[in-house]
Amino acid sequence: MAALTADRNTKWRSGVTFQFPVAAATKIFAGSLVGINASNVAVPMTASTALKSVGLAQELADNSAGAASAINVKVTRGLALLANGETIVLSDIGATAYANDDQTVYTTATGRSAIGIIRDVTSEGVWVEFT
Numbered sequence: 001m002a003a004l005t006a007d008r009n010t011k012w013r014s015g016v017t018f019q020f021p022v023a024a025a026t027k028i029f030a031g032s033l034v035g036i037n038a039s040n041v042a043v044p045m046t047a048s049t050a051l052k053s054v055g056l057a058q059e060l061a062d063n064s065a066g067a068a069s070a071i072n073v074k075v076t077r078g079l080a081l082l083a084n085g086e087t088i089v090l091s092d093i094g095a096t097a098y099a100n101d102d103q104t105v106y107t108t109a110t111g112r113s114a115i116g117i118i119r120d121v122t123s124e125g126v127w128v129e130f131t
């Protein structure tokens with residue numbers, strides 16, 4: 001396309017909240033890590049390199065009895081406090097976080113998909129910024 005020569009009414013959104021179709025026979029709990037699988041539908045994150053992280057579920061998405069894409073899951077991006085699956089410490093700030101399941105992160109990549117960057121570590125868990 002050519003460069004603009006007049007004003008353009010460009011659609012935009014904040015880039016923080018999204019909705020994705022849910023896989024068949026799948027339940028995604030509120031507060032869980034969500035990924036997109038090879039079939040292009042949302043599933044809870046697991047220890048798998050085949051998932052693309054999309055954020056944190058904002059509410060329960062129960063498609064247990066539904067076909068693929070029968071419902072959507074609402075997700076948000078930003079920073080989330082997640083469970084520390086390893087001995088992640090302050091010196092790990094800036095490192096990549098990898099999902100081991102729908103709530104637990106590791107710094108070890110083996111067999112896991114990247115979900116974001118470690119921004120803080122507290123006694124409560126690991127603050128991860130989704131990428």
